[in-house]
Amino acid sequence: MRTGAAAPAVSVTAGPVLEISDLTVSVRGEDGQRPVVSDLSFSLARGETLCIAGESGSGKSMTALAIMQLLPQPFARISSGMIRLHDMDRGDIDLAVLDERRMRRIRGDRIAMIFQEPMTSLNPVLSIGRQLVESIEAHTGLSRAEARRRAVEALKAVRISEAESRLKQFPHELSGGMRQRVMIAMALALKPDVLIADEPTTALDVTVQGEVLELLRDLQREHGTSIILITHDMGVVAEMADRVVIMRHGRMVEEGTAADIFARPQADYTRELLAAVPRIGTGVGRQKSAEQKSVEAEMSGSVAVVNDLHVRFDLRGGFFGQVNR
Template identity: 65%
Template structure:
């Protein structure tokens, strides 16, 4: 590595040079990244080449394990060395090869010329430092400005990402901001120094869909304003369609297909790209045929919920008395028939998961809940056990919901042990049959969870939920953590099982496209209440409540020719469901608009 390269790196002359002409800002050539393992080096990225031009948005799309995040870390010089390193190839930026720059030189580029934002806004900011401190620090590291100048610049950056009351925010700490606000702070931090390149690694994956719309819109606006080149890394083809000028599709460390966004979406050349696009649940073309074949009205209600209310106390003062209450779920009512899929949809904090917890007896509630005609509250020990047998749950994270020290066969058989069903041999036979049914094989029974992929683990969780032949399965964001192609297969499995066993599903999700794909009936929740409820077609083809419309509009469509240009912006956070004692939210009366399509009054 030469001395001149170090000196040239942070210089002011390169941006000017790059701006003129069509010279690429970044040129990645035959990049190979390897991970050290006992069996020798395993390649994570192989022979990757691409160019990034000024002011364009390049999307790197791929499922987990495609090497897309490793590529971005390699550009930043942040690979977890020495376990993972660049083995061959170059990354040319300005006059330098980033793969051979030393740490000192690389540091001057990081954050100044190439900035990065990450997937998890909740954990990407330091919890013990104020927002202002973290912003100012980024500016001071790369400029010789005084504290006052840096501060002014930080406030300006916060205003640029449309954060209201920027001055006050400077004094706040990350935990005082919502996920969307934190991601804006991250963007402000990244763009404060007007970098040439912004790398955004799954920037909206952890955000609610309406917030995602706002953040993507913001990135586009800022790009227009500053002319920044963006590398956007995502698994979501909808986001790709919304944002990309050009697309690279990666799989297992290699480029599958690359090209301009519009032709790539309309006429993908490679089968993998086609499969990836087909797997994306699209709004407006859910499984209409099969749903219509089933009766819309439930034959026999399995679960009926009336006036369900869950409140949490917030204590304060000298004697620890209750001063405020969180109205997590307020007066919710619905019915689910056998063989029916009922979906609860809404954004984080709307109370949908709290309903699942109430139904399974994990939080105390008031209201009337009947399972197969029998009230579930006020039961004795035995009665509660019976209810638990009939309601099973599948959770979001298949990695965290299986005990890593138990064999998967035992995990699936455990519910039967708890409820004292069958002999050991009978249980084993039944577990084996369940394994076959969910698409695994019986010889996998004695393995441990870490030997399975995410999709397989979720199948194990489904087998576990089925073990007791429940009447109702609550699926709380059960496919959200899975890659799209895996997600599609798991949804298909859920539908098959419903037809075979006649189970009712309560499907809880924030993903409108998935909900449209699987549901018979849908309820939209906002701030603890249902604002609209009806059949799938009523909700998606004829949404009446403004919040429902907003949710549907916010979903990115995997079609770049239908790119939306303006997204209605909401610069404030969702109002809080916390009320002082004695007061509470206005109860939303639902009005029947015909054929059971219930819509809440607009406040």
Template identity: 70%
Template sequence: MTIERRRVPATHDDSVLTVEDLTVVVGGEDGPRPVVSNLAFQLKRGETLSIAGESGSGKSMTSLAIMGLLPKPGAKIAAGAVRLGGQDLTQLSEAAMRKVRGSRIAMIFQEPMTSLNPVLSIGRQLGEAIMAHEPVGRAEARQRSLEALKAVRIPDAEGRLKQYPHELSGGMRQRVMIAMAIALKPDVLIADEPTTALDVTVQGEVLELLRDLQKELGTALILITHDMGVVAEMADRVIVMRHGRMVEEGPVGEIFGAPKNAYTRELLAAVPRIGSGDGRVATREPGDAVTQPVVEVEDLKVSFDIKGGILSRVQAHVHAVAGVSFRIMPGETLSLVGESGCGKSTTAKALAGLVPYRGDILLAGRNMAGRTAAETKALRRDVQMIFQDPFASLDPRMNVGELVAEPMVIHGIASGRERRERVAGLFERVGLSADQMTRYPHEFSGGQRQRICIARALALRPKLIIADESVSALDVSVQARVLKLLRELQAEFGIAYLFISHDMAVVENVSDRVAVMYLGQIVEAGTRDQIFSDPRHPYTKRLIAAVPQPDPARRRPAFERSVSEIPSPVRKVGDAPQRLRLVDVGGGHLVAEGAGR
């Protein structure tokens, strides 16, 4: 399908967007302070400009200033201009800016679920966006909405118009956001971290989609991200920002090949790469038969009932985990990988005792099933969990010293001065100071909050720590420091890790063994080198192929799209999923029977 492009007169230098000495300030106790300072750049038609940098660098504030969406009354443009086709957007009234916003310049936000109205159907939201800018009726708006959904390759576009945001997967919701952004054929599209929350394969498809739409429409793209792999994959030019200022700018090949600024070099050095990287660890041999595993999982099943009707009878089951078995040895890191909905986090929650399950979970040889509450509580001390969002997992009403001490209070370990000394020691071990113990979670950065969560997990001296997407929300340099800390703690205390992530480059750097999950079952398992150097299952191959390389010279010509969405794990009552049989293809490399042989 072809979408006709609306022609906008080009400026003499073919720059569709020009930012001149932009300065954005926010109010504070000590008066206004700049969050973006003297930023200047030009964006040409059809070009992809990536703005990269860590949290707080001013990336998102720049995009909000361009869109006229700065939070008020806290932030404002103090100086500079934003020219779109010769028109200074900073001088427009809000009413005039509304006509420009969405029609000539559009934005894709990081989290589509918070950007879409949950009570309106997809068709109505798309239609209202079109009718707000163009004098068309509902019938034509619906037809154009349908065309936009087809343009972003959403299957069964007609049926999707009637659905609501919660009925779509994360990748599909992001495609809807892209469809809404391109429906009015804008000159400039700003994508603010559009793939950060997406699985690696969905990310690959969304990036390929943006590239195709850009070629078809000639739209200029501003890509804001902290993922340097995405920058290398997509950008023509790169701006690196730090503390609100541009520290380096240039073609993507020069930025990656010969960075001039020390901060740019540090940023690139922190990026995990498959097969290399400063933080890559050598894999360890699995323990011998005499060594007792920290945890053994045998035929683990977790399902949830779907009820409906007047009598609320069970109508179907969600088979989240459908017969998973593995073991983890002392001091070993086993990574579970797979796309959202494959059962990774549910497996972790079962090990942590957060969801009911069937099957056997043995901690140091002791089965968790059939234990009294007191026995279960004692066993659970050996398994602790680090969650993805540290701010959501820390009680904002307690200071961080109390939060780290809380597990010891619950289990009656130490008291008074001894407990305080233990907490102080934990703070120092994770790179924080003891005098920070009286502060509250909101007073720390994201990386510091994750260190506090690690200290809390260490409080009971566990044998196994479950890290569930524990670094996925962190900037690349902060991520590198947290991963280094985890490795140091593992070497010092002999802790075993169950590492759950959709970032395959991070997994390749930290793992001893890897298990690949699909629809609640393990389809391939083996050592890190077996999985990454010799993947056998088609799904594993697709996951690895989807990883963007932080090297423009290795940019993929195209990413192979999936012909359909992942099947649903929902099944009718009595309809159990087919059990997969894993076959050893050599050296303990297990692959689902019938795949890659």
């Protein structure tokens, strides 16, 4: 269910590109191993956007890190289950059992990931261009000049102006929204089959958040990339999802199409998540407390009235710094 979005040019095909079967992820604590993701199973179709939603601690991000084989070792590990990446040419690959050397070939090339805060992923002491070019070189046989050309194309694809000059800049010289666009460009420069986006808009203001989500939709339509979008925001789910997986305490509590989840939620927890979505004119949720209503009634009159307001900034110029009026 995508509000206001045009139908994607690339249709979702029946064949899955990724399948998760009975995945369990455990972490080691003082009391031994305990599961943070338990018996999780779902599939991702080609060209589909699958949203994994739930509150903090539900196991969403641990699921993404398990797929990427980026779990913090040795404290977290895949205890059981399969993560099958389907390759039409080479057959299925179980990512859960791959060693680091083989997994490194798949990261970025076949499956890419963008994180909530780009500054934790971008190297602060390397220019944007160097990071993009080296990433492309590491996964392709392109020359330095060809990799640089593709890096510029990737920045243009994510609507970054003056792409050539941006290559010389460092992460701290860019805004948060711009850094997230660089991360998307870096992820999509190698045209991966699957893009995992872990809370990619949480640190952004509402306007920039909308721009980033629109960008992901447009790039998906163009390239046919399958997207796993991890979020706690059901508004983002409504905007982006084809299908939804709802997680709580490491377990799936509900799965279905976005239309079904929003129109006919089956689990109580899903209904609680939907009830927390802000509605226009209702403050932070659907229900207003009696205290809220009482306060609003007391403040029903005008608090401030502004008439004929003028604001002037004195601009200085010329040789003598005179004020230009």
